[in-house]
Structures are given as structure tokens and as C-alpha cells.
Amino acid sequence: MVTDSLGKVRRLGKRLERGGEGEIFALQDRQDVIVKWYYPEVLKKRGDELHRKVEAMRELRDAQMTRDVCWPLIRVFDDQHRWIGFAMYRAQGVKMGFLAHALLYQRYFPGLDRSRVVGYLIRFIEIVQQLHRAGVCIGDYNLNNVFCMPSTQQVTLIDCDSYQLRVGGTFYPCPVGSPDMTPKEHQGVAFRNIVRTSQSEAFSLAIVLFKCLMLGRHPYDIVGGDDPVRNLRRGNFAYGEGGRDVPEGAWYDLWRELPEGIRDMFVTTFTSGANVPRHRATLPQWHAALTEYRQQLESGECSRRLIGPGSSKKSQVLHAR
Ligand SMILES: Nc1ncnc2c1ncn2[C@@H]1O[C@H](COP(=O)(O)OP(=O)(O)O)[C@@H](O)[C@H]1O
Ligand SMILES: [Mg+2]
Incomplete structure (x- = not known):
């Protein structure tokens, strides 16, 4: 269970992938959106730096970037309101x-x-x-x-x-x-x-x-x-x-x-x-x-x-x- 930037509770679906820095989860009620949840050790080591960068990216986003590029769209927090990653569109193909x-x-x-x-x-x-x-x-x-x-x-x-x-x-x-x-x-x-x-x-x-x-x-x-x-x-x-x-x-x-x-x-x-x-x-x-x-x-x-x-x-x- 995670919350998005509006404080809305979102239920994670199954884990889709494990990357070098984090895991990719499906969302239960949105087929087209996925969540990247950074590993705890990554968050501990450079969580603040990552958070700042992802926020800067969100500022830069424009309409095209969100579709041709799976740009960070929504901040995601764990059940203790700590930032753990972001949601983005799921790439097809x-x-x-x-x-x-x-x-x-x-x-x-x-x-x-x-x-x-x-x-x-x-x-x-x-x-x-x-x-x-x-x-x-x-x-x-x-x-x-x-x-x-x-x-x-x-x-x-x-x-x-x-x-x-x-x-x-x-x-x-x-x-x-x-x-x-x-x-x-x-x-x-x-x-x-x-x-x-x-x-x-x-x-x-x-x-x-x-x-x-x-x-x-x-x-x-x-x-x-x-x-x-x-x-x-x-x-x-x-x-x-x-x-x-x-x-x-x-x-x-x-x-x-x-x-x-x-x-x-x-x-x-x-x-x-x-x-x-x-x-x-x-x-x-x-x-x-x-x-x-x-x-x-x-x-x-x-x-x-x-x-x-x-x-x-x-x-x-x-x-x-
Ligand atoms: N937006 C996305 N749409 C579809 N698959 C994705 C998306 N983001 C990540 N994945 C899948 O998850 C894997 C790991 O994600 P990635 O962001 O590359 O992790 P890391 O940078 O931590 O290695 C990718 O190789 C890909 O298979
Ligand atoms: Mg990467």
C-alpha cells in the first residue's frame, strides 16, 4: 500500500521487475501506470538526492515527455509518509x-x-x-x-x-x-x-x-x-x-x-x-x-x-x- 502526492491511497499490484536501483510494481486499478520503488539501501544512501532530482524532472515535464518518455509523473510515499519513488506510464512494446x-x-x-x-x-x-x-x-x-x-x-x-x-x-x-x-x-x-x-x-x-x-x-x-x-x-x-x-x-x-x-x-x-x-x-x-x-x-x-x-x-x- 502506498500513497500518492494527493494523499490518496493506492494499492500496488504484483512486482513486475527488479532493476539495479529499485523494483517496478503494477498498480491494482490502473493498467497503464507503474510505480518505481527504490530499494531501502538506495534510499538510505542517496534518497534525498534522488528525491530532488525526480522533483526537478516533474517540474520540467511537458505533454510530449509523458508519453514518448516514461517521465516521473506522481510522487509516491510509503505508509509512514516517506518518499519511496514515483509513478509513470507503462511503456508498451x-x-x-x-x-x-x-x-x-x-x-x-x-x-x-x-x-x-x-x-x-x-x-x-x-x-x-x-x-x-x-x-x-x-x-x-x-x-x-x-x-x-x-x-x-x-x-x-x-x-x-x-x-x-x-x-x-x-x-x-x-x-x-x-x-x-x-x-x-x-x-x-x-x-x-x-x-x-x-x-x-x-x-x-x-x-x-x-x-x-x-x-x-x-x-x-x-x-x-x-x-x-x-x-x-x-x-x-x-x-x-x-x-x-x-x-x-x-x-x-x-x-x-x-x-x-x-x-x-x-x-x-x-x-x-x-x-x-x-x-x-x-x-x-x-x-x-x-x-x-x-x-x-x-x-x-x-x-x-x-x-x-x-x-x-x-x-x-x-x-x-
Ligand atoms: N515505464 C516502464 N514501462 C515498462 N517497463 C518498465 C518501465 N520502467 C521500468 N520498466 C521495467 O523495469 C526494469 C527496471 O527498471 P529501471 O527503471 O530500468 O530500473 P533501474 O534503473 O533501477 O535498473 C526495466 O528494465 C523494464 O523492464
Ligand atoms: Mg536506472
Whole structure:
């Protein structure tokens, strides 16, 4: 049992998920709303800081944020009137991690083709641009925090309480992240001490785009047997100039089927852009390039088929041009 900001008692339904910082509960009388209840140890350690940040977020909210992004909407208190978290809309759809997956995408996104993948990515970029206009950075890019509706082009973001924001002169950092999604200039610094910029966001976003278009491959995996983070720091992008280390077969085909302009943007972003942030393709550039690509896919100028290493030989033969 919890109470909301108006003092109304709400009955929690079953626990849906356990996250790193708290648990997600259904509400008994509202299907479309869920509650994030921070773990007691998290509340004890940084409950005040979290509470202030979530309040600042609530101040910033606008109509669009509440739907495209599962923004904190309502404060929630326990039976002793202590703040324990917030309520938000429940995202619909399937995690983008299942779309960017050579074997799973067919099960979770039946009939998925390039045109739909590009549609989700365009929508994702638009939502991030909308956040940037409000002074918010995602910071911790993670494909599991992006929900895509298999039947439509709808995209919804979750886990917003980690976003970086500025409200009323106060800076709230994004205290989490993962090294393989973090640009070089922010490597080796505690996440909570990083100030994310449009250029650092553009780098992490490009990794998301690459993973989706390449069915799960990381731009910096496998080169010369080094791990992705080491390659990232060196700008060691296998698909770059000369394509020295591009994996053969289905992966290579996936890469070659991308329009040259998009391949060039990846090469620049992941090679010289790894070291020089201003060399990275920007969000408006990605948006324009993907919009053009979608038109080419729809007009038949580019092939919509998605053939990853998970596709059977037989279907590859059947779809061959
Ligand atoms: N608004 C939401 N809609 C649907 N599922 C959600 C939502 N928020 C969280 N979840 C689910 O709960 C999990 C944990 O939530 P999250 O906010 O990411 O927790 P943490 O940041 O503590 O790890 C998510 O991975 C997701 O599966
Ligand atoms: Mg989180």
C-alpha cells in the first residue's frame, strides 16, 4: 500500500521487475501506470538526492515527455509518509535489444525489414532531439531502455531517472553508464562527474544505430581480437577505410547494403570521431540521412530485406536478387 502526492491511497499490484536501483510494481486499478520503488539501501544512501532530482524532472515535464518518455509523473510515499519513488506510464512494446539481435528479432518482430528498423531509429532520434531541446541528455544509452511496438512505429523510452538535466540553474548528472557505449573523452571518469554534451550523445547514439542496422554487432567488437572498449579508445573501427577486419559473410553483406552516405557517417564517427568529437555525425545529420534511406527503401531503390547470420540458407537463396 502506498500513497500518492494527493494523499490518496493506492494499492500496488504484483512486482513486475527488479532493476539495479529499485523494483517496478503494477498498480491494482490502473493498467497503464507503474510505480518505481527504490530499494531501502538506495534510499538510505542517496534518497534525498534522488528525491530532488525526480522533483526537478516533474517540474520540467511537458505533454510530449509523458508519453514518448516514461517521465516521473506522481510522487509516491510509503505508509509512514516517506518518499519511496514515483509513478509513470507503462511503456508498451519490446526492448530494442531484441530487435538488434540476429536470432531474436524474427521472434519478437515478425516480418521485420530494413524499412521498419529505420522507422524506429528515426523516431528514436526525434525523441532524443526533443529531450535535448529541453536540456536533457540520455547519458546512459542502453538498448533495453528503448521500447519498440512491433505492430507500429511507436518508440518509448524508460529509465529516465538517470538522465542528465539542468533545471533552474542546478545540474543533475547521469550517474550511470557502460564503457562500451561511452565516448573516449568520458572514459576513465566516474559517471557522476561527467558532463554529457551533444557530441558525446551523438557518439553513443551512433552505436545504437549501428547495433540496430547490424543486428546486434558492436562497431568496435572483434577487431584484431581486442575488446570493444579498447578498440573504441583507439578509434579502431573494422569497417573503416580498406575494411581490413570486416567479418566476412552475412555481416559484411549487412554492412555493404547500407547506403554509402550512411556507411561514411559511421566510418567518420567511429574512426576520427572517436578522438575528435566535432568530427562525429550530428543528430540532425543522422535524421536526414535515415529519412532519405527510408524513402529509398520504400521506393524500392534499396533492398528492404534483412539477412543476418541467423537467417537460414534456404531463405537467403529465396530472397537473393
Ligand atoms: N515505464 C516502464 N514501462 C515498462 N517497463 C518498465 C518501465 N520502467 C521500468 N520498466 C521495467 O523495469 C526494469 C527496471 O527498471 P529501471 O527503471 O530500468 O530500473 P533501474 O534503473 O533501477 O535498473 C526495466 O528494465 C523494464 O523492464
Ligand atoms: Mg536506472
